[in-house]
Amino acid sequence: DVKVTQSSRYLVKRTGEKVFLECVQDMDHENMFWYRQDPGLGLRLIYFSYDVKMKEKGDIPEGYSVSREKKERFSLILESASTNQTSMYLCASILSGSEEQFFGPGTRLTVL
Amino acid sequence: AQSVTQPDIHITVSEGASLELRCNYSYGATPYLFWYVQSPGQGLQLLLKYFSGDTLVQGIKGFEAEFKRSQSSFNLRKPSVHWSDAAEYFCAVTGTASKLTFGTGTRLQVTL
Numbered sequence: 001d002v003k004v005t006q007s008s009r010y011l012v013k014r015t016g017e018k019v020f021l022e023c024v025q026d027m028d029h030e031n032m033f034w035y036r037q038d039p040g041l042g043l044r045l046i047y048f049s050y051d052v053k054m055k056e057k058g059d060i061p062e063g064y065s066v067s068r069e070k071k072e073r074f075s076l077i078l079e080s081a082s083t084n085q086t087s088m089y090l091c092a093s094i095l096s097g098s099e100e101q102f103f104g105p106g107t108r109l110t111v112l
Numbered sequence: 113a114q115s116v117t118q119p120d121i122h123i124t125v126s127e128g129a130s131l132e133l134r135c136n137y138s139y140g141a142t143p144y145l146f147w148y149v150q151s152p153g154q155g156l157q158l159l160l161k162y163f164s165g166d167t168l169v170q171g172i173k174g175f176e177a178e179f180k181r182s183q184s185s186f187n188l189r190k191p192s193v194h195w196s197d198a199a200e201y202f203c204a205v206t207g208t209a210s211k212l213t214f215g216t217g218t219r220l221q222v223t224l
Contacts, residue, residue, distance in 0.1 A: 004155075031210055040121070042202060043156075058165040058211070090155060094210050099144050099163065101212060103155040 003027070006091055012110045016075065019078040021107050023091030030096040032074035034058075036105070037088040046089075049074055051094075052073035081111045113141040119216035125193050126223050127208050133188040133218050136154040136201030146212070147177055147205040156202065162186060173197070196224045 007022035011110040023032065031050055035043040035058075041108030055066050063085060067075040074093075077083055088108050092101040115138045122142060125131055137143055144163050148156040160171025167179040177188045203215040 030146065032213075040216055042118075042214040043212075044214075045211060074126075092156075096210075099206060099210060100146075100158055101210070102163065103148075103157075105153075106153040111203075 004091055004093055004102050006089075006104040006107050008107050009026075009105060010108050010110075012112065013081050014051065014112050015082060017078075017081050017111075019081045019109065019111075021076040021078075021089055021091075021109070023074045023076070023104055024072050025074075025091075025093040025102070026072065027093070027095070027102075028070070028071065029093035029102075031094045033060075033069065033094075033101065034064075034074065034076045035090045037090055038061070041092060046076065082110050083110075085109065086111045102104040114143070114205050114206050114213045116213055116215035118218050120218045121216070122219045122221065124132065124193050124221040124223060127195050128192050131190045131193045131197070131220070132190075132202050133203075133220070134185045135159060135215060137186060137205045138184065139205050144206045145179060146175075146185075146206070147171065147175070147186075147188050148174075148202045148204060148214075149199045150202065150217075151199045158189070159201075186193055190205070193220075193222055195222045 014025045032046040034046040037043045049068045065077045090106045091104040095099045116207045146161045149161040150206045162179045200219045
């Protein structure tokens with residue numbers, strides 16, 4: 001079974017803090033994705049990565065950055081958290097050539 | 113650009129009744145279409161997918177969906193709903209580079 005894990009289920013941070021959200025997958029998938037999920041807006045793609053050290057902007061990259069130093073790990077970074085970044089963050093991975101993304105359980109981030 | 117519309121934000125059905133969740137997509141070429149389910153506090157689980165071939169696809173948990181190119185639709189159906197089906201359902205389309213575009217979701221409530 002593919003497993004995608006996220007470092008925290010719930011996180012509370014203060015405005016201006018630097019926040020790291022970690023995602024790890026155990027199936028050697030090349031492609032990894034970060035989404036945020038908000039009521040009424042569905043899931044929106046923030047960033048994705050095709051390979052180690054490679055990254056591409058998604059639909060809403062502003063205020064975020066990412067890091068992929070190892071194939072199994074994809075980190076989402078909020079350089080200076082703001083209250084409008086309070087959301088559910090979902091990580092996903094997919095094997096190159098496949099079309100089924102596997103999702104982690106999500107991290108619910110609250111920025112005060 | 114690709115897009116997905118789920119016109120029903122919230123649907124309530126009685127246990128044992130039939131269910132149809134609507135999904136319309138916009139995509140220039142032949143789409144890959146998906147339905148995901150998200151139970152409370154969980155990540156997304158794939159219910160079914162359409163890539164090509166038979167336009168009626170079967171998924172897990174007794175769900176099926178029918179691809180209708182002429183209507184740009186991919187509606188999800190289940191003949192008899194169980195209380196455990198209460199969740200949020202997302203339709204998605206993928207284009208290049210395995211990037212998924214999601215609809216805004218339909219929340220299903222099941223009454224006993």
